[in-house]
Amino acid sequence: xxxxxxxxxxxxxxxxxxxxxxxxELAEIILNVQDLQIGFGSKxxxxxxxxxxxxxxxxxxxxxxxxxxxTFLRSINRMNDKVSGFWTKGxxxxxxxxxxxxxxxxxxxxxxxxxLFQRANPFPMSIxxxxxxxxxxxxxxxxxxxxDIVRDSLEKVGLWKAVEKRLSDSPFRLSGGQQQLLxxxxxLAVQPRVLLLDEPTSALDPISVEAVENLISKLVxxxxxxVVTHSLAQAKRISNHTMFFYDGKLMESGPTSKIFExxxxxETQYYVSGRMG
Amino acid sequence: xxxxxxxxxxxxxxxxxxxxxxxVVFTLGTLALLLLISPSVWIIGQVLVRAxxxxxxxxxxxxxxxxxxxxxxxIVGTTLITAGVGVVAxxxxxxxxxxxxxxxxxxxxxxxxxxSEVLAGIPSIVIGYVxxxxxxxxxxxxxxxxxxxxxxxxxxIPYIAKTTEVSLRQVPSSYTEGAEALGFKxxxxxxxxxxxxxxxxxxxxxxVALAISVGETAPxxxxxxxxxxxxxxxxxxxxxxxxxxxxxxxxxxxTVTAQRLSYDAAMLLIFMLLALIASSRIIxxxxxxxxxxxx
Numbered sequence: 001x002x003x004x005x006x007x008x009x010x011x012x013x014x015x016x017x018x019x020x021x022x023x024x025e026l027a028e029i030i031l032n033v034q035d036l037q038i039g040f041g042s043k044x045x046x047x048x049x050x051x052x053x054x055x056x057x058x059x060x061x062x063x064x065x066x067x068x069x070x071t072f073l074r075s076i077n078r079m080n081d082k083v084s085g086f087w088t089k090g091x092x093x094x095x096x097x098x099x100x101x102x103x104x105x106x107x108x109x110x111x112x113x114x115x116l117f118q119r120a121n122p123f124p125m126s127i128x129x130x131x132x133x134x135x136x137x138x139x140x141x142x143x144x145x146x147x148d149i150v151r152d153s154l155e156k157v158g159l160w161k162a163v164e165k166r167l168s169d170s171p172f173r174l175s176g177g178q179q180q181l182l183x184x185x186x187x188l189a190v191q192p193r194v195l196l197l198d199e200p201t202s203a204l205d206p207i208s209v210e211a212v213e214n215l216i217s218k219l220v221x222x223x224x225x226x227v228v229t230h231s232l233a234q235a236k237r238i239s240n241h242t243m244f245f246y247d248g249k250l251m252e253s254g255p256t257s258k259i260f261e262x263x264x265x266x267e268t269q270y271y272v273s274g275r276m277g
Numbered sequence: 278x279x280x281x282x283x284x285x286x287x288x289x290x291x292x293x294x295x296x297x298x299x300x301v302v303f304t305l306g307t308l309a310l311l312l313l314i315s316p317s318v319w320i321i322g323q324v325l326v327r328a329x330x331x332x333x334x335x336x337x338x339x340x341x342x343x344x345x346x347x348x349x350x351x352i353v354g355t356t357l358i359t360a361g362v363g364v365v366a367x368x369x370x371x372x373x374x375x376x377x378x379x380x381x382x383x384x385x386x387x388x389x390x391x392x393s394e395v396l397a398g399i400p401s402i403v404i405g406y407v408x409x410x411x412x413x414x415x416x417x418x419x420x421x422x423x424x425x426x427x428x429x430x431x432x433x434i435p436y437i438a439k440t441t442e443v444s445l446r447q448v449p450s451s452y453t454e455g456a457e458a459l460g461f462k463x464x465x466x467x468x469x470x471x472x473x474x475x476x477x478x479x480x481x482x483x484x485v486a487l488a489i490s491v492g493e494t495a496p497x498x499x500x501x502x503x504x505x506x507x508x509x510x511x512x513x514x515x516x517x518x519x520x521x522x523x524x525x526x527x528x529x530x531x532t533v534t535a536q537r538l539s540y541d542a543a544m545l546l547i548f549m550l551l552a553l554i555a556s557s558r559i560i561x562x563x564x565x566x567x568x569x570x571x572x
Binding site for chain 1: 449451452454455456457458459460461462465469470473474565566567568569
């Protein structure tokens with residue numbers, strides 16, 4: 001298994017998402033960002049972010065710590081709202097709907113735009129209830145179909161066989177990787193259109209990383225992924241679009257192969273070659 | 278480089294010292310534990326030794342008559358008062374804790390916290406006297422179950438509010454963030470995630486509060502009065518008996534029967550406390566079987 005992981009890192013084309021670039025170009029634009037500026041109090045944290053993202057893409061957000069990747073990611077599902085002094089300017093639209101508008105139904109937005117965190121965060125309830133928590137919160141299905149939803153979600157993430165007989169157990173008895181897959185299954189159960197992943201594999205072992213990455217490539221084009229990652233190898237492996245953030249600015253954004261092989265900005269060149277960050 | 282101290286490579290000398298320190302700390306820890314446990318063991322032992330040899334079940338089944346009889350009316354009285362405090366102080370205290378931990382900001386929060394801390398510091402006999410003036414005299418409730426349990430509730434609400442607030446604050450933010458990111462309503466997050474995770478702390482606060490109210494005498498003397506009649510469920514105008522009164526009053530009587538009743542009452546109080554603690558443990562273990570760390 002160890003070899004597998006090393007091999008994929010050596011070959012940037014292996015493990016590329018199954019979706020062909022041509023089909024992505026034809027797909028509808030799901031996420032549009034225009035002149036986005038984000039700040040806390042008098043400090044501007046991110047500026048000049050523009051992006052057109054087609055359905056079924058996998059986007060990597062890379063850049064040094066403190067460059068604004070996570071802040072950008074968390075403003076797509078408005079998770080920064082509670083942070084005191086937080087403000088935004090510009091536009092983020094998902095399928096044409098303005099995310100930053102005060103009138104948007106936040107609960108519905110977050111059902112459509114799911115999120116996976118750096119550290120797996122199962123809820124303190126049984127494995128089964130974890131999967132159903134979102135379904136119940138949004139009243140998405142009748143009780144009679146709950147069993148099917150649990151099975152289907154767990155099968156999608158490849159956990160079904162491991163937990164089939166202990167659905168009523170505590171999720172905290174699972175390994176770290178399994179917990180993260182459970183959280184992914186929990187997000188999938190509410191049928192999101194976009195999933196935001198905040199360094200989802202940085203706390204996992206190589207085998208679990210591979211499992212999560214394979215899963216991401218399998219879930220497109222139904223779901224569009226935006227992934228913050230510190231692993232350049234991972235960005236290369238999984239994404240077809242990469243955004244490089246540096247010092248609160250979107251330095252460069254384009255097809256992953258271009259960012260890694262022929263970047264335009266010297267900062268990008270420095271970062272992707274491993275001489276910075 | 279010259280500023281970096283050289284590392285002592287002789288590992289044996291510090292190891293000996295470490296062992297010595299280890300032993301001293303271990304001994305001090307054990308001593309502290311013994312000092313903590315021995316009073317409770319001693320008290321329980323003394324009460325049991327004095328109460329059990331003469332204990333008869335008629336104590337539980339008959340009401341008090343003068344300096345003799347049983348303690349049935351007192352047992353029912355203490356149970357009613359404690360249950361009432363559980364409902365009144367439990368509801369207000371837990372809601373206050375939720376408000377303070379989730380919603381209160383700025384001056385309102387500071388004011389409420391300050392008021393709660395002041396209330397917790399007021400001697401119970403003063404609270405009893407205020408209860409007497411306000412409820413017994415001013416509202417014309419007379420000595421009664423209502424006056425007793427409301428006065429005791431006022432006394433223990435700060436404990437429940439504080440423990441609730443603290444334990445709600447300790448719920449990992451990763452739980453609430455995860456629920457927010459899934460699009461849960463704030464009330465749903467509070468109900469299914471936050472309160473459930475904080476339950477061990479909240480229950481502990483409740484138990485401490487109920488234990489205080491089971492064991493209080495002073496505020497009840499002013500408000501519940503005393504009666505050897507079986508409490509009938511009247512909220513006002515009907516004094517009730519309670520076990521702590523029996524402990525104190527009967528102990529000071531010259532007759533052996535009265536003194537024996539005093540020990541019986543003390544033993545029953547201890548049993549009530551143990552039952553409270555046991556039931557809290559059961560509640561916590563039942564609700565926390567899916568928790569990250571067992572409560």
